[in-house]
Amino acid sequence: MTKTINSNTREIALGILMEIVEKNNFSHQVLNRTLGQYQALEKQDRAFITRLCEGTIERLITLDFIINIYSNVKVNKMKPLIRNLLRMSVYQLRYMNQVPDSAACNEAVKLAKKKGFASLSGFVNGVLRNIIRNPEKVIFPEEAKEPVKFLSVNYSVPEWMVNHLLSQYEYSVVKAMFDSSFEDKKTSIRCNLNQIEPKDLKVSLEKSGVKVEEGTFLPFAFQISEYNFLEQLEPFLQGQFLVQDESSMLVGVIAGVKQGDYVIDVCAAPGGKALHIAELLQGSGHVDSRDVSDRKVALIHDNIKRLKLNNITTKVQDAMKLEEESIGKADLVIADLPCSGLGIIGKKPDIKYNMTKEKITQLVQVQRDILNNVQNYVKPDGILIFSTCTVNKEENIENVRWFLEHFHFQLESIEDMVPEALRNKTTKEGYLQLIPGIHDSDGFFIARLKKCK
Amino acid sequence: MAIRNIRTIGDTTLTKKSKEITEITPKIKVLIEDMLDTMYEAQGVGLAAPQVGILKRLVVIDVSAEGDSPIILINPVIEETSGEQTGEEGCLSVPGKSGTVTRPNYAKVTALNENMEEITVEGTELLARALCHEIDHLDGVLYVEKVIGGLHKVGEDD
Numbered sequence: 001m002t003k004t005i006n007s008n009t010r011e012i013a014l015g016i017l018m019e020i021v022e023k024n025n026f027s028h029q030v031l032n033r034t035l036g037q038y039q040a041l042e043k044q045d046r047a048f049i050t051r052l053c054e055g056t057i058e059r060l061i062t063l064d065f066i067i068n069i070y071s072n073v074k075v076n077k078m079k080p081l082i083r084n085l086l087r088m089s090v091y092q093l094r095y096m097n098q099v100p101d102s103a104a105c106n107e108a109v110k111l112a113k114k115k116g117f118a119s120l121s122g123f124v125n126g127v128l129r130n131i132i133r134n135p136e137k138v139i140f141p142e143e144a145k146e147p148v149k150f151l152s153v154n155y156s157v158p159e160w161m162v163n164h165l166l167s168q169y170e171y172s173v174v175k176a177m178f179d180s181s182f183e184d185k186k187t188s189i190r191c192n193l194n195q196i197e198p199k200d201l202k203v204s205l206e207k208s209g210v211k212v213e214e215g216t217f218l219p220f221a222f223q224i225s226e227y228n229f230l231e232q233l234e235p236f237l238q239g240q241f242l243v244q245d246e247s248s249m250l251v252g253v254i255a256g257v258k259q260g261d262y263v264i265d266v267c268a269a270p271g272g273k274a275l276h277i278a279e280l281l282q283g284s285g286h287v288d289s290r291d292v293s294d295r296k297v298a299l300i301h302d303n304i305k306r307l308k309l310n311n312i313t314t315k316v317q318d319a320m321k322l323e324e325e326s327i328g329k330a331d332l333v334i335a336d337l338p339c340s341g342l343g344i345i346g347k348k349p350d351i352k353y354n355m356t357k358e359k360i361t362q363l364v365q366v367q368r369d370i371l372n373n374v375q376n377y378v379k380p381d382g383i384l385i386f387s388t389c390t391v392n393k394e395e396n397i398e399n400v401r402w403f404l405e406h407f408h409f410q411l412e413s414i415e416d417m418v419p420e421a422l423r424n425k426t427t428k429e430g431y432l433q434l435i436p437g438i439h440d441s442d443g444f445f446i447a448r449l450k451k452c453k
Numbered sequence: 454m455a456i457r458n459i460r461t462i463g464d465t466t467l468t469k470k471s472k473e474i475t476e477i478t479p480k481i482k483v484l485i486e487d488m489l490d491t492m493y494e495a496q497g498v499g500l501a502a503p504q505v506g507i508l509k510r511l512v513v514i515d516v517s518a519e520g521d522s523p524i525i526l527i528n529p530v531i532e533e534t535s536g537e538q539t540g541e542e543g544c545l546s547v548p549g550k551s552g553t554v555t556r557p558n559y560a561k562v563t564a565l566n567e568n569m570e571e572i573t574v575e576g577t578e579l580l581a582r583a584l585c586h587e588i589d590h591l592d593g594v595l596y597v598e599k600v601i602g603g604l605h606k607v608g609e610d611d
Contacts, residue, residue, distance in 0.1 A: 001497060001498050001499040001500075001514075001542065001543065001544055001545070001582070001583050001586045001587065001596075002495075002496070002497050002498065002542075002543035002544060002545055002551070034539075114605055116603070
C-alpha cells in the first residue's frame with residue numbers, strides 16, 4: 001500500500017453537503033459520522049470542514065440567491081453536485097475571509113473535474129470568477145419595499161416560514177429572532193447541585209482551560225466555550241454538570257416538586273429535565289423517565305450513571321400509548337413534546353428547509369394525541385408541565401387552550417417560580433414563551449397545568 | 454539485500470491466491486529482507502509477496518513516520534474487525550492512482566513472525582487499513598475492486 005494521501009477537505013465537505021441537502025439527512029448526524037470515519041484528519045481540517053458545511057447549510061437560500069444573479073442556469077436546474085459545489089464555494093468567497101478567492105475558485109474547478117464533470121468545470125469557473133470580479137451585482141431585496149423577501153434572502157429562511165411567523169409576531173420580533181440565529185452558540189450547562197456548588201464547578205472548569213460565563217437567568221447555569229472535547233473534561237466525567245439549555249432548565253424550576261413526589265417524564269431523552277427533577281428531589285421520591293425507543297432510553301441511562309442519581313429509572317414506553325398502571329398516579333407529569341423546532345433554527349438550521357406547513361399541522365395533532373393520553377397519569381391536584389422548543393403559537397398557547405377546553409385542568413401561575421427577569425403578564429396566567437433574540441436563550445414554551453379535583 | 458521489481462495491475466500474479474509458508478528457508482529470509490527494502494525504497498507502507506511475483510502468504514508493513522517499525526506477517530489471518538473508516542488508498546501495484554475505500558477502523562490479525570512464532574497484531578486507522586489491504590493481496594484482491602466512485606490520479610487534488 002502507498003502512503004495515504006491527505007484527503008481533500010473540500011471534497012469531504014462536498015460529500016457531506018450532498019448527503020444533507022440532496023438526501024435530507026440531519027446535518028449534525030452526517031457531520032459526526034463522516035468526521036468519525038476520517039480519523040486521520042488534522043484538527044484544523046476538521047474545523048474547516050465543520051465550518052464550511054454548517055455555514056453553507058445556514059446560508060443556503062442566501063447563497064442560491066447570489067448564484068442565481070450570476071448564472072443563467074438557475075440553481076434548481078443544475079446538476080446536484082454542481083449546485084452544491086457552487087454553494088460551498090460562494091460561501092467561502094462571501095463568508096470565510098481566511099480563504100483566498102482564487103483558492104476557493106481553483107479548488108472548485110479541480111473538484112468538478114475530479115467528480116466527472118470536466119465539461120462543466122468551465123461553467124463553475126465562469127460563475128465564480130464573475131462573482132469575484134463583480135461583487136456589486138449582488139443587490140438584496142429592499143427591506144422597506146419587500147420585507148418578506150428581504151427577511152427570506154437575508155436570513156436564509158423560506159418565505160412561507162417568514163409569513164407564518166409574521167402572522168403571529170411583530171416584524172421587529174421576527175427579525176430579532178432571525179438575527180440571533182446567526183450569533184455564536186455557546187454551550188449551556190447545568191451544575192449538578194447534588195455533587196458540587198456552582199462556584200466550585202466554575203473553578204474546576206477554569207482549571208481545565210474552559211472559558212466559563214454566568215448563566216442568563218439561573219444561578220446554577222453556566223455558558224462555556226473554548227474547550228476541545230467536552231466529554232473528556234474531568235468535571236464531566238465526574239458527573240458534575242450536564243449540557244442543557246437554560247430554557248429547558250426552567251421546566252425543573254417551575255415544576256415545583258415536593259420531597260417524595262412521583263414524577264413521569266413521558267418524552268425524556270436525553271434526560272435533561274428528568275435528571276434535573278431527580279436532583280431537586282434530593283434522593284427522595286421517584287422519577288420515571290420514558291421514551292419511545294431503546295436507543296433514546298440508553299441516552300438517558302448514560303446520563304443517570306454519570307450524574308450518580310438513584311431516584312430515577314428509565315422505561316421504553318411510547319407516549320402515544322396508554323400505560324394503564326400509571327393512571328392517576330403521578331404528582332407531576334412532564335410532557336416536552338415533539339415540535340417544529342422553530343425556536344432552535346440557530347442550532348439546527350436544517351429545520352428551516354425541512355419543516356413544512358403540513359408537518360406543522362401534523363405535529364399539532366401529535367401533541368394533542370400525546371396530551372390526551374398522558375393527562376390520565378396526573379393525580380387530582382397534580383401538575384402537568386407542557387413544553388416545546390418552538391415559537392409557533394399553534395403548537396404552544398393554542399394547544400394549551402385546546403387542552404383546557406377538553407380536559408378538567410387549569411393554568412396555574414408561575415409568577416413566583418420564574419426568575420424576575422422573565423416575569424410578565426403570561427407568567428401570572430401560568431405560561432411563558434421564550435423568544436430567541438428577545439430573551440437570551442432558545443425559543444421555548446412552558447405551561448403549568450393543574451388537574452382539578 | 455536487493456530491490457525487487459513490483460508487479461503492476463494487469464499482471465496475473467496479482468489475481469492469484471498465495472500459498473501458506475510451512476518453514477523458514479534461507480530463500481524466505483532473503484525474500485523478507487528484499488521486500489522490506491523494496492517497500493522502503495518505493496516509499497510504501499506495506500507490501501505483499503505476490504506484488505514481487507512470489508505467491509506466498511507473506512506481507513511486510515510499516516506505517517510509522519520514521520520507517521523504523523517493520524511488521525512481518527507470515528500466514529496472517531484477520532481474526533476480528535470493527536468500525537468503519539472511509540478514506541484515500543493507493544497501491545504500489547497501481548502506480549500514480551488512488552481511490553476512496555471503506556475499511557474497518559480496527560483489525561486484529563494473528564500470524565507467524567520471521568522465527569515462526571505466533572504473534573497477534575492489532576491496529577486502528579492507518580494500520581487497520583494496511584493490514585486489510587495487504588492481506589487482500591494474498592487472496593488475489595486489489596483495492597481497485599473496492600473503490601467507491603472511481604480511481605483518480607494522485608496529486609490532482611492537492
